[in-house]
Amino acid sequence: MKKEFLDMRVRFFLTLIVMLSLFFLVMALKDWGIEILKKNQVELSKFAGKDLLEKLKDWNFYIYSQWYGKNLGQFIPIIGIIFAFPLFSREIENGTIEYLLTRRKRSRVFSDKVTVSLSLLIISIVILSLLPLIYTTFSSIRFNARYVPVLTLHAVIGSFVWYSVALLFSVIFNDQVKPLLSSFAILAITTVVGIIKPLRFFNTYSYIMSAKGMTLEDIAYSIISIVFIYLSYEIFKREEF
Amino acid sequence: MWFYIDPTSHVPVYKQICEKIKGMVISGKLEIGDFVPSVRKLSKDLGVNVNTVARAYRELVNEGVLQPIKGEGYVVKGIGEDFVDKKLRDLKEVLFELKAMRVNETEILEIVREVFKDDIRG
Amino acid sequence: MILEVEKLSKIYKSGKGVKEITFKLKEGEILSILGPNGAGKTTILKCIVGLRKADSGIVNLDGDFSYLPEEKRLYRWAKVSQMIEITKSYVDIDDEKALKILNDLRISPSEKVANLSHGQATSLYLALTLSQKADLYILDEPTWGLDPLSRSYILERVKEIPFEGKAVLYTSHITEEVEKTSDGVIIIRDGKMVESGYIDDIKEKYVAVRTKKSEKIEGYLYKETSDEKIYIIEKDKAPRDFEPANFSMIVESLMRGVRS
Numbered sequence: 001m002k003k004e005f006l007d008m009r010v011r012f013f014l015t016l017i018v019m020l021s022l023f024f025l026v027m028a029l030k031d032w033g034i035e036i037l038k039k040n041q042v043e044l045s046k047f048a049g050k051d052l053l054e055k056l057k058d059w060n061f062y063i064y065s066q067w068y069g070k071n072l073g074q075f076i077p078i079i080g081i082i083f084a085f086p087l088f089s090r091e092i093e094n095g096t097i098e099y100l101l102t103r104r105k106r107s108r109v110f111s112d113k114v115t116v117s118l119s120l121l122i123i124s125i126v127i128l129s130l131l132p133l134i135y136t137t138f139s140s141i142r143f144n145a146r147y148v149p150v151l152t153l154h155a156v157i158g159s160f161v162w163y164s165v166a167l168l169f170s171v172i173f174n175d176q177v178k179p180l181l182s183s184f185a186i187l188a189i190t191t192v193v194g195i196i197k198p199l200r201f202f203n204t205y206s207y208i209m210s211a212k213g214m215t216l217e218d219i220a221y222s223i224i225s226i227v228f229i230y231l232s233y234e235i236f237k238r239e240e241f
Numbered sequence: 242m243w244f245y246i247d248p249t250s251h252v253p254v255y256k257q258i259c260e261k262i263k264g265m266v267i268s269g270k271l272e273i274g275d276f277v278p279s280v281r282k283l284s285k286d287l288g289v290n291v292n293t294v295a296r297a298y299r300e301l302v303n304e305g306v307l308q309p310i311k312g313e314g315y316v317v318k319g320i321g322e323d324f325v326d327k328k329l330r331d332l333k334e335v336l337f338e339l340k341a342m343r344v345n346e347t348e349i350l351e352i353v354r355e356v357f358k359d360d361i362r363g
Numbered sequence: 364m365i366l367e368v369e370k371l372s373k374i375y376k377s378g379k380g381v382k383e384i385t386f387k388l389k390e391g392e393i394l395s396i397l398g399p400n401g402a403g404k405t406t407i408l409k410c411i412v413g414l415r416k417a418d419s420g421i422v423n424l425d426g427d428f429s430y431l432p433e434e435k436r437l438y439r440w441a442k443v444s445q446m447i448e449i450t451k452s453y454v455d456i457d458d459e460k461a462l463k464i465l466n467d468l469r470i471s472p473s474e475k476v477a478n479l480s481h482g483q484a485t486s487l488y489l490a491l492t493l494s495q496k497a498d499l500y501i502l503d504e505p506t507w508g509l510d511p512l513s514r515s516y517i518l519e520r521v522k523e524i525p526f527e528g529k530a531v532l533y534t535s536h537i538t539e540e541v542e543k544t545s546d547g548v549i550i551i552r553d554g555k556m557v558e559s560g561y562i563d564d565i566k567e568k569y570v571a572v573r574t575k576k577s578e579k580i581e582g583y584l585y586k587e588t589s590d591e592k593i594y595i596i597e598k599d600k601a602p603r604d605f606e607p608a609n610f611s612m613i614v615e616s617l618m619r620g621v622r623s
Contacts, residue, residue, distance in 0.1 A: 095436035102430040103453040240415045248543045251607040253563030290546040
């Protein structure tokens with residue numbers, strides 16, 4: 001399993017560093033952002049309510065809308081995809097899969113990879129979701145964390161879904177580019193399709209950013225992810241190299 | 242090293258081993274009652290597979306050159322009944338080779354005469 | 364019997380593949396699969412180790428195997444010493460043996476795989492494969508890309524394996540190497556076995572016959588010059604005066620497969 005971690009460490013640390021930097025940027029630029037919006041107050045009030053500017057001044061609103069609702073939120077599926085897409089396709093492309101499969105059982109190879117990558121994914125998402133809470137605890141900002149648990153849950157499940165999609169593509173395709181592009185393509189398509197009200201389920205973004213706790217969607221998305229992972233395993237078991 | 246074998250020769254390795262051992266018996270290097278090296282030792286020394294040496298020893302047992310003694314190894318028994326026939330067959334093979342190399346019959350008969358020269362006189 | 368392969372067949376969509384490959388391998392034996400590139404040698408090995416699935420046929424492997432693939436790829440980010448460590452976490456490795464082979468082939472344990480030349484990477488892979496404790500060593504072109512010294516070193520290590528009661532199955536397209544190392548051989552042409560058996564037996568089975576250009580004879584063509592042809596024929600089917608044939612001649616003729 002150590003080797004799987006070594007294979008992944010660049011993705012893991014880079015993701016954390018980039019997202020951490022983004023967080024600090026969001027927190028630091030609050031006043032600057034509001035100043036800019038103030039200058040365009042007239043136009044702004046046409047798009048958003050008159051209160052938007054006032055609301056943003058409140059840290060709670062700012063953090064929930066800018067971090068969970070935007071910066072972290074939009075990256076959640078992407079992080080899930082990044083952690084999964086090269087899992088099998090890289091080894092297949094590089095040829096090291098032959099080394100691995102002739103020294104370890106296929107089931108073990110699969111479970112090691114999924115265990116390590118999924119654990120690191122969940123750890124990353126949880127850390128990033130709890131960031132505002134951690135940060136405001138040590139600063140003078142008063143932050144009401146009541147929505148943090150449910151948003152964290154949605155973030156974890158949301159990334160899990162896209163992880164499982166990219167995992168499936170990673171097993172099917174023999175190079176690294178195809179799983180990456182295919183996953184993003186599906187992400188784009190489902191998000192657009194989900195704009196149509198009855199197909200809202202397909203827009204995972206609306207789920208990730210919603211703060212409604214313990215709905216059917218939690219279970220539905222989780223089941224889909226598990227199904228995709230199981231499918232990946234079944235395909236991998238039979239694949240020829 | 243008892244002898245060398247040539248893996249790239251057209252003569253099978255096990256046969257080369259047989260020939261070499263028989264040659265040693267004839268020249269007196271191996272006497273009747275002497276033990277030949279164990280299969281394992283000879284195969285290690287020659288760098289050939291154990292099965293090949295085992296096969297050579299089997300052949301030599303069949304020809305009456307070696308005798309297996311349980312728990313001890315293989316001991317030299319004698320020259321072997323078919324040995325002469327075998328040698329004649331070998332001679333024929335060599336003659337074909339020489340013929341293919343366009344060596345003259347007279348040249349070869351010269352050699353025969355030379356070898357048997359003493360016998361004819363004596 | 365460590366390995367029994369019966370009527371193994373696998374045909375790819377391209378039409379290439381192997382048909383009805385059958386052979387047995389005992390403990391303490393070295394068996395080579397000889398054939399030109401593309402003949403199907405790698406396919407046979409991949410079906411035995413489970414990377415590919417045969418269309419039909421039986422593979423009975425009685426024991427553990429250690430495999431060296433044709434494409435000798437390892438993790439580029441790893442150091443040589445890390446590769447030993449990683450491999451050790453998967454299978455039973457004799458550390459000392461691995462380090463000795465690396466030392467003899469002059470590969471530093473602190474070198475990164477990415478910085479190794481093709482020959483050095485092959486040597487590392489060989490060190491990992493040969494130091495693994497197994498009953499059967501399955502090697503795909505183990506000497507390809509190695510310099511002459513390393514090549515003979517590796518062949519010597521391979522020849523030591525039978526003395527530990529283990530067996531070796533390896534592929535090659537270099538007849539002389541096979542002659543010096545193996546007990547038995549399988550000669551493959553276009554995916555089919557054209558001959559198999561102990562090298563010694565094959566040397567006794569075939570002879571060479573010279574003919575005039577016009578003469579009709581049944582056999583495998585070895586060479587054609589301006590005034591004569593040389594054929595390789597089974598001894599008991601040979602017409603008249605024949606000569607002994609070298610193993611290389613026999614293999615070349617069988618692999619060329621030009622029958623008259």
